[in-house]
Amino acid sequence: MVCSQPWMEMVLSPPDNRVTCCCDYHGDGATLLDASQDLRHIAELWNAPEARLVRRLQSEARPDAHGCAGCPRFQDSLRVSELSVFDEYALDAITESQRHNLALAKQDYAEKREYARARPVKYKLFFGWGCNITCRTCNQVPFRNQMKTKLAPKAYEAMRDQLADAVVVECLGGEPFALPTGLEFMRDFAADQDMAHVRLMITTNATLLHKHIGWLMDKERITFNVSIDSVGEGYESIRVGGSWQVVEANLRTIQGLVRGERPNWRLNVNAVMTLTGIRHLPAYARFMAETGISSRFEPLKIIRGIEETVYQEDVLEHPYLLDTLPDWQTRMAEAIDILTQAGMQQDANTLTRYFTQLRGANVPAASGTEPRVLASVAGPDVLRMVIGQVGGGVVLDGSAFNAATINDGAVIGINFFGTLPADGRVLLRLSWEKARLSRRHLACHAVLVPQPDFFLSDWREGGDDLTLVKDVEATVIGDPMAPRRLLLSLMAAKVGYVALLPDRIEVMSRAA
Ligand SMILES: C[S@@+](CC[C@H](N)C(=O)[O-])C[C@H]1O[C@@H](n2cnc3c(N)ncnc32)[C@H](O)[C@@H]1O
Structure with missing residues (x-):
């Protein structure tokens, strides 16, 4: 299948100084700003070598060779509908010049043109990672304090003529209403009556909307994409800080x-x-x-x-x-x-x-069997289970490390030579004394990365007033009697914080 994104959409990301055709694209993108930190022209970016490369690789049906690898859009079931994606944009009451650009984009796509004649049908402007709430599930939270560049003031003025024949301009973050450059861009866009025909799409948590209804009313076409995840208590437990x-x-x-x-x-x-x-x-x-x-x-x-x-x-x-x-x-x-x-x-x-x-x-029944301890290490001996470090600049300082990046961590390894419990399951119980934890000192994250010998079959957090406990259960893949190595990563919880290794690691089993 040839994905339509490279002929349709431009994603502009000032915090990464990066331009791509899709927010899931993980290959190289063109830079958004030039050496003097000025916005590059959209026409130049739209046919930049990076953009043309994606079109070429898509046309040659080689998505797996580059930054589209693993994308669900390549599933066969989507094959038939891809051309019609363009028609959905025609459902809006668009102008003649928008219609012309849309038709040209559709044709560029159908002909798999590497050099696009049409301009983007949709722009996605990503203003930064900053947000006024901290959702537990959010895949942006770990990046919050990383921001390479941001849009200069008056970015809307600089871009507006180039946006005029797009059907939609999406603004997102982080939280676009909480990011000054996002707010300024959206206000300028909403106030510009010559651009009334271009739809503003806002992906937002809706926590601040009541403060902005006044100026939003100036814009006739808006799509609000509001992420809520749940309602009531459920909402507040996931979207921490939101009411x-x-x-x-x-x-x-x-x-x-x-x-x-x-x-x-x-x-x-x-x-x-x-x-x-x-x-x-x-x-x-x-x-x-x-x-x-x-x-x-x-x-x-x-x-x-x-x-x-x-x-x-x-x-x-x-x-x-x-x-x-x-x-x-x-x-x-x-x-x-x-x-x-x-x-x-x-x-x-x-x-x-x-x-x-x-x-x-396969939803297993809740297990009531108390696990028994097979082996246990505590205090300084925990370090002896560490078989390697990941990330750059990790300093293992007795029982902790400073997390310079979110990828900093230590890996522990446990070898089994035909010694796995009969049910093929191993429970690792990691414990931290709560007295050691503080705002700056956080328990490491216990992560079971995909590995050849085991998969994660259960993960629970618990403990009592004195102790934080993380139970990680791994189940063997294949023959339990063959030699196996179980790897558990003890990773940074947050960048710039001290990550504490557990005070105790117990290897346990529920098998009789
Ligand atoms: C990160 S939010 C930022 C925009 C805005 N603040 C909001 O709440 O919608 C953008 C979208 O990413 C989704 N998202 C965040 N973390 C995700 C995750 N781990 N998996 C899937 N979607 C996620 C959110 O649900 C939301 O729809």
Whole structure:
């Protein structure tokens, strides 16, 4: 399949000083700013060598050779719909010049032109990682204090003529309403009546919307993509620092405007599929049914820094989590029923797909067997289990290291020579004395990276007033009697903080 992104979309990312055709692209991008930190011209960027390379590799059907590798858009099921992606943009009431550019882009794509004649149909402007809340699941949090460059003031003025025949300009972050350059750009765009035909799309957490409705009303076409993940308590447990009361009021306000004074506004919410989300799914569905707001459910993506949240929330990847929610099936079925009754069939269908997937997964029963200790190390001996360091500049200082980057860490290794427990499962119990933990001193993240001999089969956090405990259970892949090595990474929790190795590591088994 040839993906349409390289002929359609331009992603401008000032914090990385990078321009690509897709926010998931992980190959080289062109630089957004020139050597004197001025914005490069969009026409130059759109046909820069990096952009042309993606078009060429896509045309030659060699996506795996570069930064598109692993992208779900290459699944066969998407093959037929790719050309029609362009037609979706024509559903907006677009002008003659927008229509002409869209048709040309579609033709460039159909002909697989390396040098695009059309300009981008969509721009995505990413203003930075900064945000006013700290979502537990957010794949940006680990990068927050890294920002190479930002857009200069008056960026909108510099770009506006080049944006004029696009159909949509999306603004996101971080939180675009909390980032000064994002806010300035959006305000200038909204106030510019000569650009009324270009839709502003805002991907936002909606926590600050009530402060900006006044100037937003100047813009006739806006799409609000609001990420909420859950409602009520569920919302506040995932979106730490956000208030559901505020967000709910803002969603109702926007939906009221969509149905009244602003018929060309659109409002969609999105949620990542989590254990917490499933716990609150009936309430979520009731809110959507009552307000008529449509929602999208997305799988969680894992990156360095949020693995422990993923181990505790990603039901799709780790169905073992569902054993703590015995009525999960009832909750999902109820939510699907509420959405169906409300005529929100598409939203119900997405949830049904996840429901079917989870029902087919192997959800183990909660294990009541107390594990027994096979081996244990404590204090300075913990260091003797470390077989290597990862990241640059890690200083192992007795029982801790300073995390200069999010990729800093230590790896422990345990060898088994036909000595694995009979059930092929090993439980590593890591303990930290809470007296050692502080705002600057954080327990390492316990990460089981994909490896040949074991997969992660359970991960729990617990303990008591004195001790923090992380239980990591690994299950052997293949013959348990063959020699096996289990690797566990003890990784930086946050950049610039001290990462504490555990005070004790116990190797345990639940097998009889
Ligand atoms: C990081 S947010 C930034 C924009 C804005 N502040 C917001 O909350 O929507 C952009 C989108 O990324 C999604 N996202 C963040 N972390 C994710 C993860 N680990 N997996 C999947 N989607 C994630 C969010 O749900 C949101 O829809």
